[in-house]
Amino acid sequence: MNNKSRPQFADMAFKIILYIIVSFVVFLLCGLLGYIIIGGVPYISWHFLTSGSNYVYAGGGIGIQLFNSIYLTVITLLISLPLSFGASIWLAEYAPDNWMTGLIRTSLEVLSSLPSIVVGLFGFLLFVIKFRLGFSILAGSLTLAFFNLPLLIRSTEIAIRNISENQMHAGLALGISRWEVVKNVIVPEASAEIITGIILSTGRILGETAALIYTAGQSASLIDFSNWNPLSITSPLCPLRPAETIAVHIWKINTEGTVSDAGKISAGSAVVLLFMVLFFDLAARYSINKRKKKTDAQLSKL
Amino acid sequence: MMDPIQTDLKKRSAASKSEKRGQCLTFLCIGISVLIIVALIFFITYKGLLLFLQDKVSILSFLSGISWDPNNGNFGALSMLLGSMIVTILAVFLAFPFSFGTAIFISEIKFSRGRNYLRLAIEMLIGIPAVVYGFVGISVVVPLLRVTMGGTGFGLLAGAIILAMMILPTISTLCVDAFKGVPEMYRYTSRALGATQWQTLRRIVLPIAKPRIVTAILFGMSQAFGEAVAIQMVIGNATLIPTHLMSPAATLTSVITIGMGDSVRGSIENDALWSLALLLLLISLLFNLFARFAMRKRN
Numbered sequence: 001m002n003n004k005s006r007p008q009f010a011d012m013a014f015k016i017i018l019y020i021i022v023s024f025v026v027f028l029l030c031g032l033l034g035y036i037i038i039g040g041v042p043y044i045s046w047h048f049l050t051s052g053s054n055y056v057y058a059g060g061g062i063g064i065q066l067f068n069s070i071y072l073t074v075i076t077l078l079i080s081l082p083l084s085f086g087a088s089i090w091l092a093e094y095a096p097d098n099w100m101t102g103l104i105r106t107s108l109e110v111l112s113s114l115p116s117i118v119v120g121l122f123g124f125l126l127f128v129i130k131f132r133l134g135f136s137i138l139a140g141s142l143t144l145a146f147f148n149l150p151l152l153i154r155s156t157e158i159a160i161r162n163i164s165e166n167q168m169h170a171g172l173a174l175g176i177s178r179w180e181v182v183k184n185v186i187v188p189e190a191s192a193e194i195i196t197g198i199i200l201s202t203g204r205i206l207g208e209t210a211a212l213i214y215t216a217g218q219s220a221s222l223i224d225f226s227n228w229n230p231l232s233i234t235s236p237l238c239p240l241r242p243a244e245t246i247a248v249h250i251w252k253i254n255t256e257g258t259v260s261d262a263g264k265i266s267a268g269s270a271v272v273l274l275f276m277v278l279f280f281d282l283a284a285r286y287s288i289n290k291r292k293k294k295t296d297a298q299l300s301k302l
Numbered sequence: 303m304m305d306p307i308q309t310d311l312k313k314r315s316a317a318s319k320s321e322k323r324g325q326c327l328t329f330l331c332i333g334i335s336v337l338i339i340v341a342l343i344f345f346i347t348y349k350g351l352l353l354f355l356q357d358k359v360s361i362l363s364f365l366s367g368i369s370w371d372p373n374n375g376n377f378g379a380l381s382m383l384l385g386s387m388i389v390t391i392l393a394v395f396l397a398f399p400f401s402f403g404t405a406i407f408i409s410e411i412k413f414s415r416g417r418n419y420l421r422l423a424i425e426m427l428i429g430i431p432a433v434v435y436g437f438v439g440i441s442v443v444v445p446l447l448r449v450t451m452g453g454t455g456f457g458l459l460a461g462a463i464i465l466a467m468m469i470l471p472t473i474s475t476l477c478v479d480a481f482k483g484v485p486e487m488y489r490y491t492s493r494a495l496g497a498t499q500w501q502t503l504r505r506i507v508l509p510i511a512k513p514r515i516v517t518a519i520l521f522g523m524s525q526a527f528g529e530a531v532a533i534q535m536v537i538g539n540a541t542l543i544p545t546h547l548m549s550p551a552a553t554l555t556s557v558i559t560i561g562m563g564d565s566v567r568g569s570i571e572n573d574a575l576w577s578l579a580l581l582l583l584l585i586s587l588l589f590n591l592f593a594r595f596a597m598r599k600r601n
Contacts, residue, residue, distance in 0.1 A: 011498035018411070021403030022420070025470070028400075029423050032467070035442060036434065086331025094325055104332060107339045113521075113590045114342075114583070115528025117555050121562070121579050122342040125349065129567070146338055153335070177317040179324025207431025210530040210555075214562055247433045251531050254440055255560075263441065270434045281429045285422075 040271025043264050064220040068243035073205045080145035084152035092160040112150035119147045120211035135242040140216025148201050155197025159190040196287050203280035209247040217242030218252050246273050350580025353573040370541040372571035381543045385551040390526040393465035401470045405477030427471040436535035439464040456538035459547045469522035476518030480511040516596045524589035530555035554582045
């Protein structure tokens with residue numbers, strides 16, 4: 001009985017095909033990451049990371065874009081965090097089980113599935129034109145905050161729901177209001193998981209391009225890093241100045257192609273962007289793992 | 303006259319006041335969020351309909367017209383619509399076998415040492431910004447196609463390859479979730495009865511996971527359809543009806559991305575771009591509806 005029967009042959013074939021597919025995917029993955037990293041790292045220098053960009057001649061840096069990306073991300077989080085916090089607490093604790101809640105959930109889900117360019121156009125229409133903010137950091141942040149809202153609300157709501165019901169019952173039995181229990185017991189308890197959600201969304205904000213082209217603008221105006229008065233238009237902190245981010249910069253120099261060293265600049269910018277995004281991704285992963293270990297240790301004590 | 307104890311009892315307690323305040327505050331947050339969503343749909347619909355209501359372009363000629371030349375009054379969106387659809391379908395066809403295989407490997411082949419690393423790597427790919435994919439497309443995929451297939455390299459195939467790389471991690475993580483949703487007990491039972499891994503997968507796991515796999519594909523399609531920056535960088539941006547795989551084309555998103563900055567606000571060209579945006583919005587909503595339908599079938 002040496003020859004294998006048909007089912008076993010099919011099983012072998014299935015596994016061989018599977019391994020071929022997976023090794024191709026691994027090859028693709030390594031090739032992609034390797035190309036970006038090996039191709040871009042040689043261009044990174046202190047000069048490249050700090051000097052201003054040049055749209056005509058070679059040798060420009062991405063200093064202003066780097067600052068813009070970080071500043072825009074911070075402002076976006078400042079706008080979206082309170083809103084998503086409140087909204088997710090309402091959804092987790094107060095939402096009645098009726099058609100209205102269903103409608104609210106559906107609309108959030110619809111928003112999360114919309115293409116970012118559509119959200120960007122809406123931001124252009126509402127913030128840039130109607131609110132007369134012009135192409136500015138504020139318009140870009142408002143748009144991104146809105147774009148990011150469904151993801152943040154969902155992750156925060158899940159974090160709050162993961163806290164045991166007993167905490168709420170204990171609080172209510174002591175005569176504390178539901179709001180106070182949420183504020184003082186449940187949110188601190190859920191904070192680690194909430195922060196993981198925030199870190200994940202930070203990576204998304206950093207890499208977003210389509211929603212920013214027509215809201216934060218495509219030009220990095222000259223800014224004076226010695227001027228820290230937020231009301232002055234040349235100050236880096238001014239929220240009303242146009243601000244091209246690294247992601248938009250890569251897009252722009254590759255589509256307009258007026259710079260002679262566009263390839264080098266985009267390779268360098270791509271690797272900077274990739275490192276920032278991967279940093280946030282790994283940070284989120286690390287915090288998830290740490291929490292898992294902690295709960296495992298607690299469980300084994302019981 | 304009420305005695306002080308009675309007034310004290312009838313007054314609302316501090317706890318109940320703070321409760322009301324919290325409830326109002328959180329409801330305000332969710333209210334603002336929903337209000338903006340409604341505003342988005344309203345604004346885009348209003349701007350998108352201007353072309354038909356104010357500029358009197360017929361909807362039929364917009365949807366079926368071949369020529370897109372807003373300067374000369376030709377508003378045919380068919381070439382972009384076709385471009386978007388072909389590129390999306392091609393991308394899903396390219397990405398699905400690989401994402402499906404990866405998902406099976408991650409969730410079904412036990413004791414394989416690499417699977418945790420593979421999962422980590424796939425999940426990290428989701429985070430890579432679209433513009434980085436676009437840059438890789440311009441600097442690797444396009445030159446490669448130019449050498450092997452001829453032409454400029456920019457075109458449908460380049461777009462489809464880049465989109466396939468972008469949706470591969472999305473589809474595969476959703477497929478992994480779909481397989482995880484099948485109880486482990488079913489697999490043990492099937493293997494204990496003497497079925498091979500392939501038989502178990504085909505007869506037991508796949509039929510149960512199928513609705514969620516369909517949802518995963520729909521999510522991938524909707525992501526590919528809505529992607530703007532990466533596709534615009536590699537597709538060649540020619541608003542022509544694509545004739546073969548290598549021909550330069552345009553998608554709804556790519557035309558909007560380039561055009562919105564060039565056209566004068568309030569002009570008929572600008573209105574036409576908003577109509578494209580409305581079309582994009584409607585099709586995204588349609589994808590969402592299909593995905594919901596596929597999910598509901600499971601329940």
